[in-house]
Amino acid sequence: MAYSKGEKYDEKTTEGLIKTYRESISLLGEDPEREGLQKTPERVAKAMQFLTQGYQMDANAILNSAKFHEEVSEMIIVKDIELYSMCEHHMLPFYGKAHVAYIPNGYITGLSKIARVVDVYSRRLQVQERLTHQILNSIKETLNPLGVAVVIEASHLCMMMRGVQKQNSVTTTSAFWGEFEKNETRSEFVKLISSRLH
Known part of the structure; x- marks a missing residue:
């Protein structure tokens, strides 16, 4: 596609x-x-x-549209990616930020493409847990990196407006693969997404 x-x-x-x-x-x-x-x-x-336009989009095609051979093997992080999605249980929005990192293994992709992958999967009826893994798997399959990490922090209107009605709750999900399964690499990633370097 x-x-x-x-x-x-x-x-x-x-x-x-x-x-x-x-x-x-x-x-x-x-x-x-x-x-x-x-x-x-x-x-x-x-x-x-x-x-819900994400159903009509192909995350792997987006990554491949700007895939470049590069001998880089250091961690690349795109953090604070705004995301807006729809809870599939009540069709109410949830919104927040995604932090995505990968360690290249011969190939990199355009930085904006990482944000677009987040959009592809968030622009669907979703659960945050699945969304986290879909982003990770797309990067893993397309770039064949040494490791991928995804952390999402989001507020869910289905919890804020109805049901339990807790306005200040934030849900955090994470997925780690490859080098990020090692404590040292994962800790470095978490430290970097938590810091304010800019």
Whole structure:
């Protein structure tokens, strides 16, 4: 699958979602023909396609689009990557930051591509645990590095707005592979993502 940029909306999908959201608004007790709601089903249909566009994207193709041979074997970290995703259990957002590192084994990729990989998997109906491992596995499979590390810190609106209603909770997930399974390398990574060097 080729990698391309830009927002795209499938006409058939949009039409189906518009109908569904119009019915949902009515079932919730509102009038979908009220002035303020007339265009809401279309807006939500397009918003949901944007928020789940990761299904139409290939993370490995993105990494391969800027893959370069380079004799570097030191840790490369892209930290504080903003992420926005949708909890698959309640379809409410969760948001936060991803910190991603890898140790090259002959190949590097463009730094922006790491952030795009985070977007590919976060722009889907997700759980944070799976998201963490999907990012790691894509980098592992495509670049064949010596090691990969991913840490995600996120706040979940399904916990903040409903259910337990805890506004200040943050969920942290991590995945380590290869050299990062060694305590010394993992500790260096955690220390670097925790510091403020800039």
